[in-house]
Amino acid sequence: MSRLLDPAVLMAIKDLPLAAKTTIDGFMSGLxxxxxxxxxxxxxxxxxxxxxxxxxxxxxxxxxxxxxxxxxxxxxxxSISVRFLIDASGSMAHKDGAFSKMDYARYLAASLGWLAALQGDAIGLYAFQNQQLYMLPSRKDPQHMNRFFYQLEQLQPEGHFTTPIAYNNIFTNSQQKELLIFISDLYQPKNEISPLLEALAAFRHEVIVLHLMARNELDMDYAGYTTLQDLETQQTIPISSPQYRQEYQQKLQAWLQTQRKQLLEKNISYRMMTMNEPIDKALNDFLQQRKKSIL
Structure with a gap:
């Protein structure tokens, strides 16, 4: 068992189905x-x-x-193939309290991966970082689960998101529809992420985006700091002006609404998860919502 698998999280989600909302071609009997x-x-x-x-x-x-x-x-x-796509770029190092976005992403993927394997599904892991793509293809066996957990634990956020040339062909050869769970903060200074999501939607896979946001960035709450540094571009900006904070809040809300609208228009499921929410509660709410949507 991986150290990422918090017993409280597993007890909260073990009886809830992680089922594809759209028709998925299975390759063997499962749950x-x-x-x-x-x-x-x-x-x-x-x-x-x-x-x-x-x-x-x-x-x-x-x-x-x-x-x-x-x-x-x-x-x-x-039984289906569930592939976890993890944004491992530098912005995922952002912290709020003891957790970074990457920590939260690891726990989410580990818990949902455990649940998918429990239901008899094959799982895979894909990490996007520094113009490269790490791939652990989908398989279904206990040793593969150990590799899945090990690779999750090794992920460290750095650099930029992967460019399209590195991932254009990885989903084109699949003969069946799959469930793809993309975990990211959707930060893309050069529009690196949108082409990936558009390609996944075009291949007619079922895609879920779990959008990670920290409470301090939602509230612009950085007590004691007067400037912030971009974790990917290294650019610094002042944050002490009350006028700047108000403008930030307005632009942030508009950006969040745009992200959700654009994804839903592509038939991509979207859910924002705030890092101050306990992971067991976040997963319970997410899976309960999916359970209702497929009944």
Whole structure:
């Protein structure tokens, strides 16, 4: 077991499904339920017989009671590939209290990865940093889980986000739709992240963006400091002026609304997570919301 797996977090999420919201082609039986209706394992509903339907799935008891032909439909249970995409650029070193954004990202990925593996899914890890891309392809076995946790623990934020040339081909060869969970603060001084998300949406994978924000950057609360330094560009800016703080708050809210709107327009799920929120509560709320959305 990894040190990243807080027992309180695991107890909070262990019974909640991490299921793909859209139809996902599974490669073996698991605990994730797809939206595919057909001759599966768990009964879903009846529907009227249509010419061309497989007669093996006629329900003769329903015919005896109603004198009509009904097809018994089920939900096919599938296992999926869940890939975790981690922004490991310098801005993820931003701290609020004892946690950095990278710390929070590690705990999120470790907990959701553990849950996905518990449900029988394959998991993979992709870290974007310094014009490079670290890849741990999706697999499903205990040794792979250990590698997943080890690589998460080794991630240290530095440099810039990876440029598109390094990741353009990594998702094009997949023959099935996948669940891709991108964890980032969405900081992109040179528009490095948007092309990635646009490409993922174009490949018709299901994409979830977990947007990490620190409470001190949301409130512009840096008591005792008069300047801030950009962790990626090294640029410094003054923050002592009350007028500057007000302007910052207005621009920040507009930026957050724009990020959410643009992602939703691409059919990308978006959820902002604030780092002062306990991780078990953040994950519980996130997974409960997803559970309701697929019922």
């Amino acid at each position: 994730n339920k797809s939206n595919v209706k057909g001759p599966g394992l768990e009964f879903s509903q009846y529907r009227s017989y249509q010419p061309g339907d497989d007669l093996r799935w006629l329900d003769w008891k329903m015919y005896a009671r109603s004198d009509r032909y009904y097809i018994r439909e089920s939900e096919t249970e599938t």
